Amino acid sequence: MEPRIPGEIRLQGQAEPEAAIAAETRTLVIGPYPTKRDAHGEPRPALARLEEAVGLAAAIELDVADKLLVTVQQIRPSTFLGKGRVEEIGGRIEADGIRLVVMDCALSPVQQRNLEKAWGVKVIDRTGLILEIFGRRASTREGTLQVEHAHLAYQRSRLVRSWTHLERQRGGFGFLGGPGETQIEADRRMIQERMTRIERDLETVTRTRGLHRRSRRRVPYPIVALVGYTNAGKSTLFNRLTRAEVLAENMLFATLDPTARAIKLPHGETAILSDTVGFISDLPTMLIAAFRATLEDVIEADILLHVRDIAHEDAEAQGADVAQVLSELGIEPDADRIIEVWNKADLLDDAERERLMNLSRPNGAKGAGPVLLSALTGEGIDRLMSRIEARIAAARTSFAVILEPAQGAELHWLYENAEVLDRREDAEGAMHLVVRVAPEKEPRFLNRFGAARRLKGSG
Template identity: 45%
Template structure:
C-alpha cells in the first residue's frame, strides 16, 4: 500500500521527555528493549526535551535537524520515536529526515505482528495494523497522485490511488472484523463450557517480561514460549492446573502489559484479555528485583480497569526472588488470607507456596462425605467427576456409592439439575450435626 523503501534495520532512537517525567533512563532502556524485540539494531540515541508538542515534528525543529545529521552520519535506515505521533508529524519527519519514521504505536504493532501465532491473534493484529495505517493514508505520497479511469472503457472521472487504497482498506477491515467475531464467538462458547464445569479460573497478568510464561510453565509443566524479550507471547494459552488442595483449576497465560500501550491494541486483543476479565482470581506477577515494581504494578492495574477486570480478586506474585536476594514466603492479611507470594519461577523455589495459597483462596471449606446416587442421577455423577469431587466410588444395581472430597465452592454450583439431584446435593452440603 505504501511505496516507502524498507531497506535495513539500523535505527536511531528519539526519546522525547518532559521536565518532571521521572526516570527517563528507565524509559529509554525499555524502548530499546522494544526495538530489540522488533529485531532492529540501535546505532544511536538522541534525547529530546519536549515541554510543548511541535505541531509539525512533535520534537522541535532544531532537534529534528540534529536527528537528520545523526541519520546521515550513522547511515541509519529508520528513526524510531518513543511517543505516539500524529499522521502529519510522522509524514513531516520522514520528509525532513529522508528515512522511515516509526512511532511507539507502530513499533508495538510490528512486534505484535512478529509474535502472534494463533489464527485469532493474527486476525487481531492485522486489524489493529490496518486501523493504524488508515490514519496514515494522507496526501503527499507521490504514488497516490495518479488518476485511474472507470472500470469499463476508462469512463467517468475515475478515482485517485489514495481513494482506491482507502476503499480496499475499508473492505479488508470489514472482512477481518467478521472473521474475528466468528472466532471470538467460538472462544466464548469454549469459555462458557469451562464456566459450566465450575472449575475455578485463574489468569496470569503482569507487566511484560515479569516472568508470567515461566511461572505458567512451572505450574502446569507446560511448553509456553518464554524468553527475555518484551511481548514474548501474545496468544492466550489455557492449561489445567493440578495438585491443588481445592481440586483442579484452569490457568490462563495472557499478554504482558506495558506503559502507554496504545488503546487500539487493548481493544484489539480482546481474546487474551477476556481470560483476565472472566477469571475468578488474577495472579498479578511482578519482578521483585525491579526498583520500579510499584509503579509498574499501577500500570497493570490501570489496564485491568480499562478492560473491566479491576474488580477481579488478585494474589500478588513477587517473582525473581533469586535476583532480589529474598527468601520465599507467603504474606497474609489480618484475617490470615494470602495476599502475596514470594518465589522464583525460573528456579522453582516458592512455587509450592503458591500452590498452597491457591488451594486456600480457591478452596474454602471442604466437603468430605459419602454420597449414594441412584442410577438415574447419571448427569450429576458426571458433573461431580468432571469437577474432581469424587475420590472413590463403587457401583451396583442400586447406583453409585461415592466418596466426596472437594471445596464447598466447587460442589455448590452443581445443583443445576432436576429436583431430585438438587435435593441430594443439599443434603451433601448440609452442615454436619
C-alpha cells in the same frame, strides 16, 4: 516474502507496499518526552521510559545502536522536535550509519514524513512499533485477525490525513487534485471492505471462543489467569506451573494470545491456567479495543495471578499500570481473587530479599500477602501452588451432611471425592460431617446427597 504485518495491504496505485523492517536494522531510539511525568500525573523517570522503548525495539530484534533522551517543551506541528534538534540528530544519524529511528511518542503523518525527509531514514512512532511487535507475536487466528484489524485502522487514520503523501508517491496522478482524491477514496474503501470482512471473521472466532469458555465452565474447573506487565515473567511462570513449552524468551510480548493448560494443585485437584497478553503503559486505545475479546478470559477468571518483575527499578509504576488496565476491565486491585506474585526473587540481593520477604508475610485473616518467588529457579513455586489451592478452597461450597451408621459406602465416597473438614458422631451413632466439594464434583455429590445443606461459597 511474508508481509511485515498481516494487515498490510497493497493499495491501488501505490508502487510498492512499505518496505518491511528487517531484523538487525541499525536503530536509534529517541525518547522525546514533554515532561518527566506519565499520563496519570505520576512521576515516571524518563530514562526508565526510554529503556522500555529500547526493550520493545530489541524485542523485534532491531539492532539498537544508540538511544537519546530529548525533553520537548513545545511540540512543533511540522517535525515534533525543534529545528536545531532535528539537524543535530540528523548529523548523528549519518555518523552512526543509522537506518531506522523509533520516536517513542505519537507522530502525525506529517511529522513522520518530514522527519523521514530531514533524516533520510525510516521513522516509526510508538504505535507503529507496538503494531510491529503484535504482528510478529500473533500466533492464533484470533490474534492475527485482531492485529490485522488494528493495523488497518492505523493505516486508514493515516490515509485520511496524509493523502498528499500518497499522491506524491504515486507521482503524476495528483496533478489536477481530483484524481488523487478519487484514488484516496478507492484506497479507503478497500481498507474498509477488508476491515468489515475481518470483523465478520472475528465475530465467528469470538463466538467459538465463547463456546469453548462455556464448555470449560461445564467441566467447571477453576480458571487461574496470569496478568502482568510485559516481560514480568508470565510465560516463564506458565511453563514452570504447566511444564509446557510455550514461547518464553527475553522478549516483550512473547504472549499475544492466551493459552490455556490444565495444572494439578498439591492435593491433586485440577485448575485451568491461562496465559494472557502482556500489558504495557500507554497502549494505544485502538489496540486495547482490539484485545478486549482476549481479555474476556481475564474478566471471567476465578483467580488472577498478578505477576511483577520485583527486581525491576520501575516495578511499582508497572504494577500501577496493570492495576489501571484491570480496573478498566472492572476488576478492582484489592479484589479477593487477585494474588500478587513477586517474581525474579533470584535477582535480589540479600538485604532486599529479606525486606521483601518480610513484606510478603501473610497479613490479616485473609492471608493475602504477595508471594515472593522465582519462576526461573522454581524457588517459592510450592508456596504459590498452596496459595492458589487455598484461594480456590475459600471460594468453594461447603455442605453439612448427616450419615446413618449403615452408610459406610457413602462415607467412603466422601473421603475419596470431597474434602472432609469436620466429623462428629452424635449419641445415636449418626455421623455429622462438614465437607467441601469441588465444583466439578458438585453434580455427582448432589445426586448422592440431595439432603445436604449448603453452608457457604459461590455455589
